[in-house]
Amino acid sequence: MASPKPAGDLNPVSLEEALMTTWKREQTFQQSIQMRHDGAPFIFLEGPPTANGLPGIHHVAARTYKDLVCRWKAMEGHFVERKGGWDTHGLPVEIEVQKRLDLLSNEAILEFGMKEFNDECKKSVWTYEDAWRKMTERMAFWVDLDDPYITLHNEYIESGWWALKQMFDKGLLYKGHKVLPFCPQTGTSYSTHEVALGYKEVEEPSVYLKFKLVDDDAAVLAWTTTPWTLPGNVGLAVGPEVTYARIRIVAEPEGWDGRGGAAIGEELILAEDLLAETLRHQIEIIDTFPGSELVGKAYHPLFPDAVERGDSEAAWTIVPADFVTTTDGTGVVHTAVMYGEDDYILGMEVGFPAQHTVDIDGRFIAGTHNSLDGRYVKDCDDDIIDLLHYDNLLYREQMYTHDYPHCWRTGHPLLYYAMDSWFVRMTAVKEKLLEFNDQVEWAPEWVGEGRFGEWLRNVKDWAISRERFWGTPLPVWICEECGHQHCAGSRQDMLDTAIDAAVVPEDLHRPFVDDVRLHCQTDGCSGEMVREPFVLDCWYDSGCAFFAQWHHPFAGTEKLDANFPIDYICEGVDQTRGWFYTLLAVSTTAFDSLCYKRCLSLGLILDKQGKKMSKSKDNAIDPWDHFNREGADATRWYMVTSGAPWNPLKFDPAGVRETYAKMFLTLWNVYKFHVNYAVMDDFEPTDNSVASRAPLDRWLLSRLNAVGLSLHDQFVGWDFHKACRELEDFVVNDLSNWYVRRSRRRLWDDAESADKLACQHTLHEVLVTVCRLMAPVAPYMVDEIHRNLVGESVHLADWPAGTPGCRRDIQILHIPGKVRGLPSRDEELEERMSLARALAEAGRRIRVDAGRRQRLPCQAGWLVGGLDISEFHSLLADELNVEALTTEDDLDRFQQIELVPNWKALGAKARADLPKVKEALAAADADETWAAIQAGKCELAGFEITPDDVEVRRVEKEGYAAASIEFGEGEAAETVSLVLDMSSTPDLLSKGLARDIIRRVQQKRKNLDLDIAARISLTVWLGDGSPELGDVDWEHVQTETRTDVGVLLSGKGPEEADSFTVDEASIHFSFD
16 A cells, blocks of 8 residues: 655646556556456457547447446456457448549549559558547557558458358358349449438429320329439339329319429329329319229320330339329339339339349430430439429429438439349347347347347348448358359358469459459359349448458467357447348358347437537537646546436537546545645545544445445446446545545644544545546546555556456455455444435525525524434534534524414404504514413504414514424334524634635645745734634634744734625735
8 A cells, every 4th residue: 555645736637648658568458358357257349440530529428438437347356358440341441542542433442453442442541540549549448459450451250251151051141132222423232231220301393293194185194202203114013903093183272382293184093082282273083993993004204215125024014003192193003024123023013024123323324315324313303303394294393391311421413223142041040139139138128129129129231241342351252154152151161162263362352353263163054153232331341350360260260169159239229220230141141159148238328408419500619629738537537427328418618627626636636635745644545543423424434435336236127327427426425525625634634533534535435436446437537546545556456336347255344454345334323424415405594595695603502303313413503513412402592483464354344543553463462462362361552463464473482583394214214403602702703704814825835836835924914893803712723724923913904915704894814
């Protein structure tokens, strides 16, 4: 145990930066892991960030929760390794490079060179790696960044290939032709969990089209919100059971807005339920019939040259479909097979031609229409509407507001586009996914059951391939002759089957693997197998982190066996359909196991108005602004105490400043108070020879027990915000505002005493334990304090509530002379102190109401009712500033009755003479008058006064003031009263003046940063009207202010002297 050194003022930035150097020099992080090597493992998996973008305040929030749980578990004795990771593939990297090199299309990339492009991507990955490392170190997120897993490493890729082969061998990996959300700007399709990240509310043109029937004068009316898909129309769908109406236009509408129209006599067909909502003309209904009667009817194509019929007999006919409703539109669904999932499924069922009118870059294919060919489809909506209007095929147009998916990276609208893709058959393992999810401890619970559970209950096959360049290549080869598919599970697999082993690269990226051709494995086939030109979804990369970080299974299985399943993961709530899902998807399909046991899902970080942060809105927070002002401790503590981890956090910079001032300055000042007196008194924390402690000491230790155990339980229940708020309340209100304030005089005494030593030991024990309880959340300042008080880093200390990770539980009890575990608890003592503090607050209210200044003593005080708190009488008397405090059984001793007129009753009786009655009642003796009233013998101003004419109130007698409180709960609650003698005497006035002088001088000493032991020469001038300062009180002033030479004068002091007023009298003082 160290002998403490004195402490100065708190400078959080310099303190934290110095500790970073110390930690690095001493390898404190590494020590904290290795010293618990024999502990039960607690397995944490770091979600890999992408280092091609700067870290923001939301990253600080997520990493705070990751770090605090790992630090807490390490202090519990667990072996907690923390391997960092980097997500290095995917669209974020490619887009960054494309923008920088002005490569806006796939063709431009290929012209630049795929190898060269991927080289640039590899460089770009590390653009901000230094910024991430510095932020990670500065915020004290302890994670191993010197040996991280990196998704671009060949070993990591190879492990990902191995897992994919497990899926392939189980029949879960397949190639399909499916409509997927596709971004022409990035050239890639998106999986459904990515699409969910990019919905925007947009206003777009919607149109009602007239599809003219063959061999019939009528036209079928259909509605669409995507005019660009109309050139690809090959069919119409109706509900067989829906009732349709054939109508005739009989008159023009009164007003018409926009393009389109219909001639009088024109006949249209649409759902009967939607006539009023759809039509603007005056009509007559010719006939109604079920949709089944429309099935099989043919109509003329809107764009006759856009799609070839081929051998399709169903092209441009009406077909039945169960997805048709009458909730909006016309009850007739326009079908473009290649641009909608339902359209594609229906088209394959009925035999519609499956041809694209749009190419992979989102432009219309040549031959679609001479005014559309080669143009980006979203730029053609207006022209398409014009074309249809001129051909009399447009009934009307209207703007339509709806949510539409956009690329979550570029912000461009996605196109639903039928294309070749590879899928993992997640629908085949749906029940397993749900089973494993039920085993996860979710925080909050409703994310697992609700948001995530609902996602799993509606799981779709995972579109795992991307038409991109920078990523883990899809390890699937297909024979050019027989179509046989082969999934390579390793580099050795390629070597074993390669036509030319020399071509098999060390680097497993494109374009190198594209050159590898394999022998077909089908008996009797001599064909060559060519790799499918796809890369894998980068979410697949991160979903493999739990095993690929160990190069499983190629580096052996021991590491994975010791680190799987994962005990704890933590990311933002947006990862429920991202990383949380892909981890579970990969572990289920490749390992038939759950992946993680606990998952903390964090809320979004918003600005103080509750708006999403972004650079474009100029409301993004730079974490360094706070690291370099209030420090990382205050930033972390503010984030944790602001609310439940899963709730959105409205980040207010003023809140960080308030946290620093309230929590960290307060704790530092308590520490400074203790340690500076400890140094002056040669306090030895190991020499705990105190046989007994004062009730105030025992109360504080008991409160520490309660708070420590409560904090631990709340940590277990994920309620970190409640835990830290409770600890903050203990530090600010129990420790600082009550214990230290009530104990200052104990340490001011120059003489050694058992009471003084008990106070030092109590402060020492409490400070050390508070440091350990705070350490997981705010690791810097408490380490500085702990090192000075104990001699070692707090991060090498045990958790006060026990160390279950050591495979043994530490009994929670107070061991005299040691700060180990938590002190014992005395709930009855806490209750008595709670009453004392409530009475102290009541006393302050009495003084405020009576206008009596706080430092002017009262001669006496009395307690009436409540618990026996005689052990705290001296303390409470000092807090109340009364000369003597005793108990009293009868509150009536201090009270008298007061008769107040009942205005309603007396007004009706006395009328104009009411003022005379009021005056007489006020002049009469209350006790005698009330007795006469009760006896029926009271007459005032000529009127008989009855009990109904007055209200009887009990008030304090002159010279006394009182307050009553309700203490306790339920049936045990009782009324406790405090009475104060409010009279003043010269002796009391002298004592009050002395205390005011002491306070002012001590504040001046503090402002001048004088050493605690520094002696001064003090001169005080008492102005006109000042109370007389007695000799004993003047001696007290000199003792308390450590004055060697004191001079007391009458009259006004010099202008340069400090001054204050007491009851309108001016008091001046100066010292040197």
